[in-house]
Each structure stands twice: as structure tokens, then as C-alpha cells.
Amino acid sequence: MDADLFKALGDATRRTILDELVERDGQTLFEICGRLTMKHGLTSSRQAISQHLAVLEEAGLVHTRREGRYKFHHVDTSPLRAIVERWPIDAEEADS
Amino acid sequence: MDADLFKALGDATRRTILDELVERDGQTLFEICGRLTMKHGLTSSRQAISQHLAVLEEAGLVHTRREGRYKFHHVDTSPLRAIVERWPIDAEEADS
DNA sequence: TTTATACGCAAGCGGCGACTTGCCTGTCAA
DNA sequence: TTGACAGGCAAGTCGCCGCTTGCGTATAAA
Numbered sequence: 001m002d003a004d005l006f007k008a009l010g011d012a013t014r015r016t017i018l019d020e021l022v023e024r025d026g027q028t029l030f031e032i033c034g035r036l037t038m039k040h041g042l043t044s045s046r047q048a049i050s051q052h053l054a055v056l057e058e059a060g061l062v063h064t065r066r067e068g069r070y071k072f073h074h075v076d077t078s079p080l081r082a083i084v085e086r087w088p089i090d091a092e093e094a095d096s
Numbered sequence: 097m098d099a100d101l102f103k104a105l106g107d108a109t110r111r112t113i114l115d116e117l118v119e120r121d122g123q124t125l126f127e128i129c130g131r132l133t134m135k136h137g138l139t140s141s142r143q144a145i146s147q148h149l150a151v152l153e154e155a156g157l158v159h160t161r162r163e164g165r166y167k168f169h170h171v172d173t174s175p176l177r178a179i180v181e182r183w184p185i186d187a188e189e190a191d192s
Numbered sequence: 193t194t195t196a197t198a199c200g201c202a203a204g205c206g207g208c209g210a211c212t213t214g215c216c217t218g219t220c221a222a
Numbered sequence: 223t224t225g226a227c228a229g230g231c232a233a234g235t236c237g238c239c240g241c242t243t244g245c246g247t248a249t250a251a252a
Binding site: 124125126142143146164165166167 | 230231
């Protein structure tokens, strides 16, 4: 089921996390927390972000790599391909 | 905000409705209800589907056209383009 | 061996969203 | 005009999700 994918994309904080990881791949949890606070004005706690990352990982949008006490997070946008393959995007007619 | 878009895609029933409308565009509410029950085994009530269609319309994924007492629903997949534009889909590395 | 750092686990709370229920409006046929 | 048909509105219920809180584990520095 691709339910995990759409569930992951359903939250604004998770989408911002994806933005951050696309801009700078391979961050740790604390780095992501810091950047979300600084650049995006988010106030979420570490645990909240950790849970968000777990959801993103379930959806296959984020892969993790352990190294000592650090855990690096890497984006993988390829699951998004399922979306455009499911509903082909037609050429646009401008809004009326 | 594209929050409406992701919110709309967040529900499995709404995604099935999109499937149905892509396969057969311009259906009325009752037609959609019937097809969801027949082909997809969904048991949602008419009001539930109506609310789903309202969400899809808010997201710009469905446009409606009134004709007498009928209301025809048309798909518009173009809002999905925002997704692939926001997070470019990279060429795939197969899973380990 | 202590102490700090980076992260994990799990229970609990609050709010939002999906769905139902009941009734109402508008259109068309008989 | 009466009735059936297609759809709309609004309040209420209930489960899930995002978040907090508190504690626990593992790695590395002092």
C-alpha cells in the first residue's frame, strides 16, 4: 500500500523536513531540529521531529545510516514517482 | 498553501475517487457512489463521498459543472505538478 | 569511571478529520 | 401540483495523529 507515502506527505512539518534534507542531505536529528527552528521558525521538540522522521522512513522517503552515536538521514524522492504514474499529469488549461 | 493538496491526497477513499474520475471523467455524485461500491467495494454513504469531493475540489483536483439537477465532476491532475517540482525525482538506485 | 551527548521507547493528552444522522433546497417528470 | 430524484447543510460522535512527558540506552569525551 502507498498509504504510508501519502500519510507522510500529509503533514506540513514533514514536508519542511523533506525540503531541508533536499537542500542539505545527510543531516543528524539535532541538525535538522536546529535548522527547522532557525530557518523555518518551527518550535517542534526533538521527539516530535524524531517521530516525523520515522514516518518519512516508513514511507521510503528517508533512509538512515548509523555511524557511532550519530544517525544520518538521507532523502530518497523516488517514491514520489508513484504519484505521477498513478495519475498522469495532463497539459494545462489555464483557470477560467 | 499546498496544504489542501496533500490533505486531499491523504485519504484512501479520495485517492480511489481520483482513480475513478481518471478512468471515466465527468461523473455525477450518484454515479461515483455506485462505482465505488461496485468496483472498489467501498461502503461509504453519499454524504461521505460528497464531503470527499468537496475536499478534492478545494485542492483543485476536481472541478464541477452544474447542469440542471446534475453536477458533473471533472479531474484536473495539474496540481500534482507542484509535488514533483518541489522535490525533484532523482534517477533510481535500486534498494540494497 | 564519571559525565555529557545523540538518540530511543512508551504512555498519555488534545484536536482534527472522517463519517453518520436528520432535515432542507432545487430540479424535472407525471 | 405532486412526487421522485440529485444534491446540500449542519450538528454530533469517534478514532487517529501529532505532540508532550518521562525515562532508558549507547557512544564518546574528560
